[in-house]
Amino acid sequence: MSTETETVAARRANFRADAEKWLALNVPDEWRKNRGALDEEQETRIRWEWDRQLHAGGFAGLSLPVEYGGQGLGLREEVLFGELAARAQAPDSLGRIGKILTAPLLIAHGTEQQRATYLPAILSGEQVWCQGFSEPGSGSDLASVACFAQKVDGGYLVRGRKTWTSYSRQAERCLLLVRTDQDAPRYKNLSLLLLDMKAPGVSLSPIRQISGSAHFSETTFDDVFVSDEDRVGADGNGWAMAMAILSSERGAVEAVTRYVEIRADMTLLRDCCARAGEAVDRLQDLELRVELIRWQVSKAVAREEDEERMLGSVMVLKVLWSELWQELTSLAAKLSCSEHRDHWRYQYLESRAATIYSGTSEIQRNIVAERVLGLPK
Ligand SMILES: Cc1cc2nc3c(=O)[nH]c(=O)nc-3n(C[C@H](O)[C@H](O)[C@H](O)COP(=O)(O)OP(=O)(O)OC[C@H]3O[C@@H](n4cnc5c(N)ncnc54)[C@H](O)[C@@H]3O)c2cc1C
Known part of the structure; x- marks a missing residue:
């Protein structure tokens, strides 16, 4: 292993240890234990507060430049943090549109004044x-x-x-x-x-x-x-700007934030709601496919240097995570224990929209067929 590779590996190991420790101390219990029973106002408050906690802890804007309030790390750290957040059952950021869509747009196409005005406010959680x-x-x-x-x-x-x-x-x-x-x-x-x-x-x-x-x-x-x-x-x-925004919306960082939620649902279903011996094959299949999302995101990020290959890996993600989440919540609604019935009812209904927003499954399949597989229109 070269010295440079060793330094990168050591830096990532430190980052992982710091993030794990921070998440263990900071994920609100109210969210981890009681997510399904929260009303809309409580949910919004926790997610808003979470943005401020991320910023105070040094975990906001991991891959954004330090001069705009980011951490100056890479996409891999962004993805790694998402994986750890999934395990820790962390909340989703309320400022997700600012962070996932606006920030990369302004970095790539904004003016210096737009970056200086908006990025710090987005990352600190002040501006949704x-x-x-x-x-x-x-x-x-x-x-x-x-x-x-x-x-x-x-x-x-x-x-x-x-x-x-x-x-x-x-x-x-x-x-x-x-x-x-x-x-x-x-x-x-x-x-x-x-x-x-x-x-x-x-x-x-x-x-x-x-x-x-x-x-x-x-x-x-x-x-x-x-x-x-x-x-x-x-x-x-504006069309080019809209396409840049849509590629973030259907991209790796967005998919990781979805993985956080789907992973938490999978763990709840497997460890609590399904009775021993029940729907074993279905649960194993879903468990495998949840981890496939993580694997597919890692594959995409590993191809970061080659935009064309990276895009090929990324473009299947939206269909993968949205349809999987619907299957998972459908099964969970049937198997649910009495304690989590409200949670699964809510997640089942919420997940119906996932194959519509950020590009419907039909549109996404057309994009994969034409741009990744090169099939005729
Ligand atoms: C929960 C939720 C949150 C949302 N949040 C936002 C938001 O914050 N901001 C925002 O701007 N929008 C938002 N949307 C809107 C979302 O982006 C649109 O609903 C989506 O792009 C589909 O557009 P439409 O509803 O007009 O359906 P249409 O485009 O009318 O599609 C209707 C049906 O026809 C199919 N269809 C359409 N064209 C084709 C084609 N060429 N080939 C094959 N099939 C096709 C579609 O797949 C779909 O099944 C949200 C939607 C939902 C459900």
Whole structure:
């Protein structure tokens, strides 16, 4: 082993030991033991607090540069921390859109001013973000968005509607995909804005989900001003920005955060809810496939240097984790012990949406078929 490899291995071993110790001391008991019984307000409070704890403990923005409040480590540490968090049954971050979508976008395409303004607030847990892509008439076909931003002196006036906007009630900012040109051809008529959700003209109508939660809203913009400084990329270049965001949303870091939740559910089902000898084959199959997600993420990250190969490994993840989670919660709803019945009812209903958000399974399968396997359209 070369000295450099030994140094990297030692650094990772230290990181692992520190993270394990920190997680053992900091994961809130209220979450670990009682997650299924929490109401929406309690859940939001714990997840928000968790973001602050991560920051105070030095575990926020592991792969982001130190000058913006990150830890300057790599994607491998990000993934390793996710694996350890899964074992420790840690909460999911409330600021996940800011951390997983906005931060990499600003690092790759933002201005220095945007990075300096937003990244520290995202990583400290102060600022929650939402994503304003979908509209009543535009979901999978994102290029058809109609919410319009009219060019005015120094910025834009946004008017129109978005829907299914998760975290909109807590969010201070929105990654907003808008049409900025009514005449330019498709894919060249969009721009990506960083909109202030507290600005005059923004209104929300919460939408209640089948699980009983109202994690998202319909969001209306009535002449909301956004300055030119809050546009990412050039005017008319919003499609490329949206694609960058979607590749983070369907990528390795996102999949690890999903693994955290699915791993916790699998452990609960195996160790508590299923009675001895019950559904043994099904449980073994699910257990194996949960660990396959972890393995597939590690494989993708190991290919970090080769973007094409990495993408090939990443693109199957969204379908893998979302469909697996649905199978797991369906079985759990049948096997549940009386203590965890509410938890499984909630997770069963929540997991139904997983094959829709962040790209439906049909769309994801088309992408894998065309871009990874090279099959004809
Ligand atoms: C819980 C939840 C949270 C969400 N959070 C957000 C959010 O925060 N921000 C946001 O912007 N959006 C959010 N969404 C919206 C989500 O991104 C869209 O629902 C999704 O992109 C699908 O769009 P749609 O609902 O308009 O369905 P459609 O695009 O109308 O699709 C309907 C059906 O047709 C299929 N279909 C469509 N086109 C094709 C095709 N070309 N080939 C094969 N099949 C096709 C789809 O797979 C689907 O089964 C959320 C959705 C859910 C359920």
